[in-house]
Amino acid sequence: MVQLYNDYKDHADFLTVYVREAHPTDEWQMKSNVKEDVCYAQPKTLAQRVEIANDFVKRFKYPVPFGIDDMSNAANDAYAAWPERIYIIDNGRIAYRGGMGPFDYKPEEARAWLAGRYGEVKHAATEAPKATGGS
Amino acid sequence: MKKFFKWAGILLGGLTVVAFAGLSYLAGGPKDAVYMVRYALPHMHRGHLKVGDEAPDAKLLALDGQRHFHIRERTGARPLVIIFGSYT
Secondary structure, eight states, rough: HHHHHHHHHHTSEEEEEEOOSSTTTTOOOOHHHHHHHHHHOOOHHHHHHHHHHHHHHEEEEHOEEEEOOOOHHHHHHHHHHHSSEEEEEEETTEEEEEOOOTTTTOOHHHHHHHHHHHHOOOOOOEEEEOSSSOO | HHHHHOOOOOOOOHHHHHHHHHHHHHHHHHHHHHHIIIIIIGGOOOOOTTSBBOOOOOEOOTTTOOOOEEEEEGOSSSOEEEEEEOOO
């Protein structure tokens, strides 16, 4: 997603919305979370969500603009976002609605939408660093 | 009649085993399958939004933990790509 943001930030706006945790330690923690040292309990307060969101941004030097869903999960519920999903809004309407993650979470579809509007951005084939956690 | 219930029970049991095996494969193991049903399924829903629908608004908090803003404030002349997710 960072690559997508870097490629199209001159044409489109981006917003990452942090929602309830998918694999917290007190619910369905995955082995990969332990291996990658991404171990957090499900936040019970907004302050805890803010803390985790900031940890994420700092660890990955995440440049994409960020917003945090409040504890009523209003954004999550409105967009059926959990655990992860991508939307594109154009002229106030849904222009692209991504599938529900993890299996149907396809950033390449969002890229295709943006490429259809603004042209494709190609990159030389390089070994990408392994991205961990979050979106 | 007893035979019917017996075979219905066997069929149902077999289907349950197959379903659990499939879910275990999907989730990464039997324990993960249980956790998936318990913690993930209640929060997973397809939602009702379709392409062309008016984009819902919601109030969000900025990373500083102080300022609030609405999704609608970020929509304008340019498309807005919204990426929903979490850290874990």
